Amino acid sequence: MSVVGLGDRDRLLAAAIAAVEVAGQVIRPFFRSGLGAELKGDQSPVTVADRNAEQAMRTLLSQRVPEAGILGEEFGLDRPDARLRWVLDPIDGTRAFITGRPTFGILVGLLMDGVPVLGIIDQPITGERWVGVAGEPTHFAGPFGGAAGTRSCLSLNEAELSCTSPAMMDGATQPRFDALEAGVRRTSWGGDCYAYGLLALGHIDIIAERDMKIWDWAALVPVIEGAGGRVTDWNGDRLREDGDGSVLAVGDPALGDRAVEALRGRPG
Incomplete structure (x- = not known):
């Protein structure tokens, strides 16, 4: 649209x-x-x-x-x-x-x-x-360099994963996040919306977060999709205001299905 x-x-x-x-x-x-x-x-x-x-x-x-x-x-x-x-x-x-x-x-x-x-x-x-x-x-502009555009990353074990805080997880979602984290190269914490900007510049491959309200993600979707990435919930479905609050952003769209499978406990 x-x-x-x-x-x-x-x-x-x-x-x-x-x-x-x-x-x-x-x-x-x-x-x-x-x-x-x-x-x-x-x-x-x-x-x-x-x-x-x-x-x-x-x-x-x-x-x-x-x-x-x-x-x-x-x-x-x-x-x-x-x-x-x-x-x-x-x-x-x-x-x-x-x-x-x-x-x-x-x-x-x-x-x-x-x-x-x-x-x-x-x-x-x-x-x-x-x-x-x-x-x-x-479009990206800033004094430190960088250009809008996500990077290719086809394998979870080569991916950089980011999440703002471990406190986003609860008893039901922590095991799912742990399964994803176990399959990636490295996890970094912190960043809020800035991390999504870095994903759109090709420095982060996956962001998986929970308890997100629509004001947390509405602006992010056009930025990431326009940079070549993909944004869904943890089930791979389109984000909705009445959704479950999960957000999964990937720089390489092909990585999205693998991340969803990992979050389901079935690493791809």
């Missing part, structure tokens, strides 16, 4: 870029400032930077694209019946943010009839940005 038409595509993309830029302006002064965090009901941290950044994005997007709904992690859903829906995570990786690590990111995704058609991962401290539009190659 592509973004409506050329005129809509350009307008929507410009609005998404403006949204991450205004969020970055809000967030940067708080970075490494000793900012404290509160705990939400699910025990995840949130800061005034998260809330202020989301409010700034919501205001801008409501003005630029008034026909679209907006779903944000901090302030819920506006215009639920809209065909187009922005999905916002102002700081994906709040734990990284409050501990001074530049591995968090601003996520802006756009759904059309529930399907991700546009996504941006923006790192406002390092100046790196990944832009994905359905049906188009992913």
Whole structure:
């Protein structure tokens, strides 16, 4: 599915870029400032930077694209019946943010009839940005080099696996993750959305995570698919808002089926 038409595509993309830029302006002064965090009901941290950044994005997007709904992690859903829906995570990786690590990111995704058609991962401290539009190659810009494009990796035993935290797993899912981890070359921890950006640059081969909400993954899908990768749940099915919260991203689409089999306890 592509973004409506050329005129809509350009307008929507410009609005998404403006949204991450205004969020970055809000967030940067708080970075490494000793900012404290509160705990939400699910025990995840949130800061005034998260809330202020989301409010700034919501205001801008409501003005630029008034026909679209907006779903944000901090302030819920506006215009639920809209065909187009922005999905916002102002700081994906709040734990990284409050501990001074530049591995968090601003996520802006756009759904059309529930399907991700546009996504941006923006790192406002390092100046790196990944832009994905359905049906188009992913664009990456940043000061450290790199180019959008996943790498070939056909074998699990050659793959670099990444996951944000072991705490994502529970008693039912830990054995499944362990089975996948047992078959790969190496596992690295941490990264939040930044790790998905690295997968889109060809530095990571597999990311397997659980307990992911739609604002955690909506922006990632167009970025990774436009770089040549594949994003599904742990069963190999398309991600859905009402899914089980599992996310499996692979740089080489051929690796996806092998990873799914490993997660089922049947290494390929």
